[in-house]
Amino acid sequence: MPDDHEINYNSYKELPPSPIATGSSLVFKTGGWRTMRPIIDLEKCKKCGICWKYCPDVSIIIVEDLPKVDLDYCKGCGICANECPFDAIVMVEEESI
Amino acid sequence: MKLTIPEQELMEKGHMACLGCGGSLAMRYLLKALGKDTMMAIPACCWAVIPGVFPYSCLEIPLQYVAFEATGAAISGMEAALKAKGKKDGVTVVGWAGDGGTVDIGIQALSGAVERGHDVKYVCYDNEAYMNTGIQRSSATPKGAWTTTTPVGNTRFWKQTNKKNIVEIMAAHDIPYACTASVAYPEDLIKKAKKMKDIKGPCYMHIYAPCPTGWKYPPEKTIELSRLATESCIFPLYEVTYGKYKINKDIKDEKKKPIIDYLRSQGRFRKLDEETIRSLQKHVDDEWIKLKKKVECFGEE
Numbered sequence A: 001m002p003d004d005h006e007i008n009y010n011s012y013k014e015l016p017p018s019p020i021a022t023g024s025s026l027v028f029k030t031g032g033w034r035t036m037r038p039i040i041d042l043e044k045c046k047k048c049g050i051c052w053k054y055c056p057d058v059s060i061i062i063v064e065d066l067p068k069v070d071l072d073y074c075k076g077c078g079i080c081a082n083e084c085p086f087d088a089i090v091m092v093e094e095e096s097i
Numbered sequence B: 001m002k003l004t005i006p007e008q009e010l011m012e013k014g015h016m017a018c019l020g021c022g023g024s025l026a027m028r029y030l031l032k033a034l035g036k037d038t039m040m041a042i043p044a045c046c047w048a049v050i051p052g053v054f055p056y057s058c059l060e061i062p063l064q065y066v067a068f069e070a071t072g073a074a075i076s077g078m079e080a081a082l083k084a085k086g087k088k089d090g091v092t093v094v095g096w097a098g099d100g101g102t103v104d105i106g107i108q109a110l111s112g113a114v115e116r117g118h119d120v121k122y123v124c125y126d127n128e129a130y131m132n133t134g135i136q137r138s139s140a141t142p143k144g145a146w147t148t149t150t151p152v153g154n155t156r157f158w159k160q161t162n163k164k165n166i167v168e169i170m171a172a173h174d175i176p177y178a179c180t181a182s183v184a185y186p187e188d189l190i191k192k193a194k195k196m197k198d199i200k201g202p203c204y205m206h207i208y209a210p211c212p213t214g215w216k217y218p219p220e221k222t223i224e225l226s227r228l229a230t231e232s233c234i235f236p237l238y239e240v241t242y243g244k245y246k247i248n249k250d251i252k253d254e255k256k257k258p259i260i261d262y263l264r265s266q267g268r269f270r271k272l273d274e275e276t277i278r279s280l281q282k283h284v285d286d287e288w289i290k291l292k293k294k295v296e297c298f299g300e301e
């Protein structure tokens, strides 16, 4: 599947014969829905992977063996902060950032 | 980083589910287990909206939308077509539907597919109501829950009947494998999904998938709530393999939580009175004892 590319049909003539989705949902930057932002304190993080495991939006990514929030897609549900056993994540109002 | 479930993601970011949706986690875990050689049919439900609008999709597998009542029939046809073309080997055919699409309108097609013995896997993500159309009760809605069609006011009070037990209905079909799973226990869910993939013949999985929007609780509580449902034996984790019962998460009597914490955590149970709560507790206790008896009588060695 081509990722992150918008598909534009300029006329009905360009439409495929049957409606088959060929694009990826990566075009939808759902981070715009967010009102609360998770902030990870890497000092407290014990690399247990629990935040990654429970994110419904696949928005905890692992970069150099550490968790990182993908702000383009994170909707700010707060599950990661609620489930982190080491209280390494806090939710902060977007407007205060 | 310590990862306890497969790293591969076949559900992309950018999907349309609400914040904290249990149903989206359920799909993420299922596909981690089944892998990319999976073909899926989805009827009308939240998951018909979650993948995104044409021409985009968050699922990296072939997916066919079908009519609300038709999931069981559709996957039967997909399996038969693959067989006719000699392409069934190594491909897992999955029907993925909501509770309404499974325990109500889709039950006939599901029953038929299971009775005919197609090699299909049917997975229901249970958010205990018709959520996509605005929180109407289904027969999977538990007794005592508020929904828009079981309103709580001066003349009417919450849902009056108990949740339909679809896993037992499936077991009564002599199905090779039927199980429950929960988004709070992804390792268990993935193990069961892999087991289904290896079994030839129909399998059924019922996933507990909380819905913050319809149950009226803050989205960060999805996992906490799911854990509580299992720890208070409202949603036990168990499986029935060729008629043999097994509880996958045993809850010792002294550890078993009262259902009141679970009820109090959700707006949909806000108005329940003491007497109803006592009767709900009794129902949960009775069902739990019944399940343990089944394990005693028809357990795996």
Ligand SMILES: Cc1ncc(C[n+]2csc(CCOP(=O)(O)OP(=O)(O)O)c2C)c(N)n1
Pocket: B023, B044, B045, B046, B047, B067, B068, B069, B097, B098, B099, B100, B101, B102, B127, B129, B130, B131, B132, B133, B138
């Ligand atoms: C035959 C038919 N009747 C009604 C509908 C309207 N409808 C679409 S989704 C839906 C609710 C689905 O509920 P459920 O299966 O529990 O899935 P959920 O939305 O809760 O995820 C309904 C009633 C329909 N699409 N087709």
Ligand code: SF4
Pocket: A040, A044, A045, A046, A047, A048, A049, A050, A051, A052, A067, A083, A084, A085, A086, A087, A088, A089
């Ligand atoms: S849950 Fe907490 S401790 Fe575990 S990896 Fe995430 S931030 Fe680190």
Ligand code: SF4
Pocket: A038, A054, A055, A056, A057, A058, A059, A060, A069, A070, A073, A074, A075, A076, A077, A078, A079, A080, A081
């Ligand atoms: S707030 Fe929710 S969506 Fe954002 S990273 Fe945490 S779990 Fe994922």
Ligand code: SF4
Pocket: B016, B017, B018, B019, B020, B021, B022, B023, B024, B046, B050, B127, B131, B132, B210, B211, B212, B213, B214
């Ligand atoms: S209404 Fe409920 S089940 Fe549907 S997408 Fe929203 S949270 Fe998920």
Ligand SMILES: [Mg+2]
Pocket: B098, B099, B100, B126, B127, B128, B129, B130, B131
């Ligand atoms: Mg539903």
